[in-house]
Amino acid sequence: MRRCVITVGDLGEFGVVARISGRLPQGPTILLGPGDDAAMVSAPDGRVVVSTDLLIEGRHFRRDWSSGYDVGRKAAAQNLADIAAMGAVPTSIVVGLGMPPTLPVSWLDELTDGFRDECALVGASVAGGDITRCDLVVIGVTALGDLQGRDPVTRSGAGPGDVVAVSGRLGYAAAGWALHEAGVSGEAFQEALEGHRRPRPPYTSGPEAAALGATAMLDVSDGLLQDLGHIAKASGVGLVLDPAAFAVGEPLLAAAKELGADPLDWVLSGGEDHSLAATFPTKDGLPAHWRVVGDVVEGEGVQVSGRVYKSGGWDHFR
Numbered sequence: 110m111r112r113c114v115i116t117v118g119d120l121g122e123f124g125v126v127a128r129i130s131g132r133l134p135q136g137p138t139i140l141l142g143p144g145d146d147a148a149m150v151s152a153p154d155g156r157v158v159v160s161t162d163l164l165i166e167g168r169h170f171r172r173d174w175s176s177g178y179d180v181g182r183k184a185a186a187q188n189l190a191d192i193a194a195m196g197a198v199p200t201s202i203v204v205g206l207g208m209p210p211t212l213p214v215s216w217l218d219e220l221t222d223g224f225r226d227e228c229a230l231v232g233a234s235v236a237g238g239d240i241t242r243c244d245l246v247v248i249g250v251t252a253l254g255d256l257q258g259r260d261p262v263t264r265s266g267a268g269p270g271d272v273v274a275v276s277g278r279l280g281y282a283a284a285g286w287a288l289h290e291a292g293v294s295g296e297a298f299q300e301a302l303e304g305h306r307r308p309r310p311p312y313t314s315g316p317e318a319a320a321l322g323a324t325a326m327l328d329v330s331d332g333l334l335q336d337l338g339h340i341a342k343a344s345g346v347g348l349v350l351d352p353a354a355f356a357v358g359e360p361l362l363a364a365a366k367e368l369g370a371d372p373l374d375w376v377l378s379g380g381e382d383h384s385l386a387a388t389f390p391t392k393d394g395l396p397a398h399w400r401v402v403g404d405v406v407e408g409e410g411v412q413v414s415g416r417v418y419k420s421g422g423w424d425h426f427r
Contacts (some may be wrong), residue, residue, distance in 0.1 A: 162191070178219040186308050187250075209243065298364055321399075325344055337411045
């Protein structure tokens with residue numbers, strides 16, 4: 110079995126959290142876990158897919174909106190989804206954590222539980238990490254994955270004649286943020302509110318798409334229009350979406366009615382749902398949870414037929 114040594118700061122330090130809470134079991138991919146200067150994980154394919162991301166308090170989450178458990182789930186999810194978007198299976202994560210000294214231990218325990226439970230959805234483990242003092246809560250997660258012998262699915266393989274399909278929910282994180290910002294609560298809005306706090310990536314759809322012959326794929330983190338624009342640019346093609354093809358669930362409709370918003374704007378331009386968008390040579394044989402929403406054509410950019418939408422989505426520096 111091939112092995113991979115990884116280091117982020119001092120991996121032993123995040124082991125302190127594990128020992129305090131007893132909340133971080135180690136899966137079969139962890140050959141050497143927290144407690145040393147580096148961890149060792151298995152790499153049976155001989156290749157390791159790696160992704161990393163940051164969450165900063167006040168920008169990506171608010172502690173008055175989200176529990177430590179919510180933040181742990183969200184932090185793990187957005188990185189595990191990147192691994193799935195390459196057609197790989199997530200195997201482990203390492204965590205860098207900056208926190209103020211006043212952060213309650215209970216919140217830290219909840220955060221650790223969130224990491225554990227989100228990783229458990231895909232059979233991944235927390236290998237370790239690093240902790241430092243910081244004025245705000247800052248979380249950096251690096252995720253590792255296994256291609257299991259498959260080629261990675263990149264953003265650059267889409268071609269004219271392909272179809273565009275989406276697996277997972279869209280618009281829930283944006284609707285939830287809008288509800289939180291407006292101070293709206295209530296049972297009718299709980300699913301949308303939770304959509305902001307805790308996304309639900311369709312992890313198994315990534316490796317499945319690779320097996321189905323996906324030509325390009327990514328996770329929807331910055332808004333569907335903006336993210337599909339990355340596929341269009343990398344592949345040198347245009348994408349035409351059909352607004353009638355998108356499913357707008359009752360939670361989005363209820364939120365939109367409450368706030369006087371167009372739910373399709375959330376679906377097309379809202380980010381952080383971490384659903385998967387991919388292109389396939391044909392729609393034939395695609396499972397129902399891969400919803401065909403458009404076509405790949407000659408040209409450039411992303412168009413929405415029938416209606417004009419601003420090219421929205423999240424930009425960290427805009």
